[in-house]
Amino acid sequence: MSEAGGVIRRGAVRASLRDLSHLLRIVGKPRWATPALLALGFLSSVAETLGITLILLFLYLVSNRETGDGFQGRALGEAIASLGSPTRLAVAILLLILARGALALVYSLISSSIGERISERTRNLVHEQYLRVAFGFVQQREQSQLMEVLGTESWLVAQAYGAVTRLIINSCSIFVFAVFLLTISWKILLIAAVGSIAISAILRIFSRPARDLGRQVKKIHQSLGEHMLMTLQALRTIRAYGQEALHQRRFVQSSAAARNASLSLIRLSSWIGPTTEIGYLGMLGSIVLVSGWWHISFEVTLAAVALLYRLQPHTQEFESNLLLLAQMQPQLRSVLEMIQSEDKEYPSQGIVALSNLDASIVFEHVSFGYDPDALVLNDLSFEIPAGVTTALIGASGAGKTTIVNLLLRLYEPTSGDIKIDGTRLEDVKRDDWLSRIAVTGQDVDLVEGTVTNNIRMAKADATEDEIIAAARSAGVAEFVEGLPERYDTWIGQEGLRFSGGQRQRIGLARAVLRDPDFLILDEAMNALDTALEDQVRRAIGRQLGNRTILLITHRIETARDAANVIWIENGRVRRQGPASLVVPQYQQHQQEIVSATDDQSKGR
Numbered sequence: 177m178s179e180a181g182g183v184i185r186r187g188a189v190r191a192s193l194r195d196l197s198h199l200l201r202i203v204g205k206p207r208w209a210t211p212a213l214l215a216l217g218f219l220s221s222v223a224e225t226l227g228i229t230l231i232l233l234f235l236y237l238v239s240n241r242e243t244g245d246g247f248q249g250r251a252l253g254e255a256i257a258s259l260g261s262p263t264r265l266a267v268a269i270l271l272l273i274l275a276r277g278a279l280a281l282v283y284s285l286i287s288s289s290i291g292e293r294i295s296e297r298t299r300n301l302v303h304e305q306y307l308r309v310a311f312g313f314v315q316q317r318e319q320s321q322l323m324e325v326l327g328t329e330s331w332l333v334a335q336a337y338g339a340v341t342r343l344i345i346n347s348c349s350i351f352v353f354a355v356f357l358l359t360i361s362w363k364i365l366l367i368a369a370v371g372s373i374a375i376s377a378i379l380r381i382f383s384r385p386a387r388d389l390g391r392q393v394k395k396i397h398q399s400l401g402e403h404m405l406m407t408l409q410a411l412r413t414i415r416a417y418g419q420e421a422l423h424q425r426r427f428v429q430s431s432a433a434a435r436n437a438s439l440s441l442i443r444l445s446s447w448i449g450p451t452t453e454i455g456y457l458g459m460l461g462s463i464v465l466v467s468g469w470w471h472i473s474f475e476v477t478l479a480a481v482a483l484l485y486r487l488q489p490h491t492q493e494f495e496s497n498l499l500l501l502a503q504m505q506p507q508l509r510s511v512l513e514m515i516q517s518e519d520k521e522y523p524s525q526g527i528v529a530l531s532n533l534d535a536s537i538v539f540e541h542v543s544f545g546y547d548p549d550a551l552v553l554n555d556l557s558f559e560i561p562a563g564v565t566t567a568l569i570g571a572s573g574a575g576k577t578t579i580v581n582l583l584l585r586l587y588e589p590t591s592g593d594i595k596i597d598g599t600r601l602e603d604v605k606r607d608d609w610l611s612r613i614a615v616t617g618q619d620v621d622l623v624e625g626t627v628t629n630n631i632r633m634a635k636a637d638a639t640e641d642e643i644i645a646a647a648r649s650a651g652v653a654e655f656v657e658g659l660p661e662r663y664d665t666w667i668g669q670e671g672l673r674f675s676g677g678q679r680q681r682i683g684l685a686r687a688v689l690r691d692p693d694f695l696i697l698d699e700a701m702n703a704l705d706t707a708l709e710d711q712v713r714r715a716i717g718r719q720l721g722n723r724t725i726l727l728i729t730h731r732i733e734t735a736r737d738a739a740n741v742i743w744i745e746n747g748r749v750r751r752q753g754p755a756s757l758v759v760p761q762y763q764q765h766q767q768e769i770v771s772a773t774d775d776q777s778k779g780r
């Protein structure tokens with residue numbers, strides 16, 4: 177059983193080391209960092225071992241004892257002869273203690289600065305990945321998972337690096353102590369080696385479930401994160417449906433699971449201290465016992481026991497770091513999977529500059545599916561002429577927003593091409609294209625911040641005056657300028673203090689501020705009453721009237737003013753042409769559906 181446990185933990189530690197070294201290659205760290213830390217750690221353990229030896233010398237000297245005939249004994253004798261007096265020896269001991277303290281200080285300063293740098297770089301890279309990687313990759317993952325990797329797990333990389341350097345330093349210390357022990361007595365070294373292997377084997381039994389526990393903790397933390405996100409994002413719905421008690425019960429369960437998992441981890445590592453101490457006690461007892469049988473002198477036994485006593489914290493730390501690495505393996509893997517780029521797709525940045533949208537946006541046999549096996553858009557071909565309004569109509573789920581997603585380059589078509597003034601969209605410089613677009617929709621994504629911050633998302637360097645002008649065009653001024661803090665009023669992600677129509681107007685203000693060539697209004701005014709919609713539409717028309725507008729609407733009356741109408745059905749173009757032709761056909765189709773539904777319900 178202990179062998180199996182050992183294999184499991186060693187496997188986890190090896191996997192952790194592999195993932196960590198891959199991560200550090202991506203994250204980067206100063207070249208000198210590891211050698212410097214190792215040198216400091218090594219020097220510190222040499223200083224410590226020398227210090228202990230000198231203390232023994234000191235004891236010999238003040239008690240006028242013989243140092244013995246062995247190698248160590250002769251070396252001690254020579255050292256006593258060269259240092260001469262107990263005072264000099266005491267000064268040397270003091271200097272060594274100071275040197276060890278200074279080395280420890282420099283080590284901790286350097287390692288914390290490198291650790292912080294690794295943490296910073298890792299979270300920056302994870303954050304950048306979320307922004308750069310193909311949108312679908314992020315969309316497929318749960319928000320709680322993304323939060324956990326960015327908010328918690330990215331910090332663990334530095335912790336793992338710290339554990340590895342400590343592990344190597346512990347190994348150096350164990351080596352230095354072992355060499356000193358060898359010079360004192362190879363027999364005692366043999367007993368110490370057998371004892372250490374036995375202690376390590378016992379610890380492996382205890383730490384067997386380390387990686388599984390680490391995995392469990394990761395899952396539990398993610399589930400707790402899901403509950404936290406849900407509480408913050410769905411507060412209104414939870415309260416509206418009176419689900420507070422149920423939600424609290426689930427949170428409490430999840431929170432208790434997190435407590436238990438953390439406790440299990442702590443329990444696992446808390447075995448290390450007492451087990452090593454008891455093991456060492458047994459080992460020291462055996463050494464004292466055996467030294468009588470093997471005729472090892474009292475002085476040598478005392479020196480060996482003193483060295484082993486000081487070695488014990490290093491062995492304990494070595495085991496703790498091994499355990500920590502085994503536990504962290506699932507988290508390190510998850511950060512690595514997030515930041516490595518070889519296995520991911522990124523939107524092309526394009527090479528063709530675009531200064532204006534002059535002629536048209538053309539879809540040529542475009543097909544697309546969020547899941548490649550289930551097409552949502554199927555062989556779509558249509559044209560959005562520049563400088564006029566094109567309405568995109570169709571039943572719910574027909575694929576209208578998906579068309580917008582392709583235009584925003586959130587996804588790439590599975591087949592076919594989207595052409596901008598004759599150039600394939602993926603060849604057009606992504607920044608040029610996006611800087612010419614503004615989009616606003618039924619669910620306006622408001623962010624934590626003031627009204628000004630929210631509108632400014634469309635143009636980071638906009639002046640206050642520009643923001644106020646855009647807000648007035650979109651009808652935002654009407655409800656914001658009466659508030660005590662006006663444009664500095666704080667709005668949260670959900671924008672709960674504003675009505676749906678007010679939120680939509682903030683979205684429209686963003687679009688106006690952007691001053692785009694191509695404006696996409698995706699059900700952008702469906703929460704406004706008709707009079708207000710007319711007023712906002714006229715204001716936007718005055719400012720952006722000659723731009724290319726794609727209007728997505730279920731209010732078919734608003735499509736009548738469009739120059740061009742595209743009717744989408746089940747991901748295909750059913751009709752396209754002038755509004756006077758397509759709108760009546762669409763209305764008739766809708767009426768047929770309503771009649772058929774009525775007939776069905778009467779038949780029932």
Ligand SMILES: Nc1ncnc2c1ncn2[C@@H]1O[C@H](COP(=O)(O)OP(=O)(O)OP(=O)(O)O)[C@@H](O)[C@H]1O
Nearest residue numbers: 315546547552570571572573574575576577578579
């Ligand atoms: N992120 C997504 N992942 C998987 N499937 C999606 C995703 N977004 C939309 N779909 C699916 O694609 C289809 C088209 O959805 P889309 O949002 O484009 O329709 P829509 O015409 O805009 O509908 P509505 O008028 O209701 O907004 C639907 O079947 C929908 O379930």
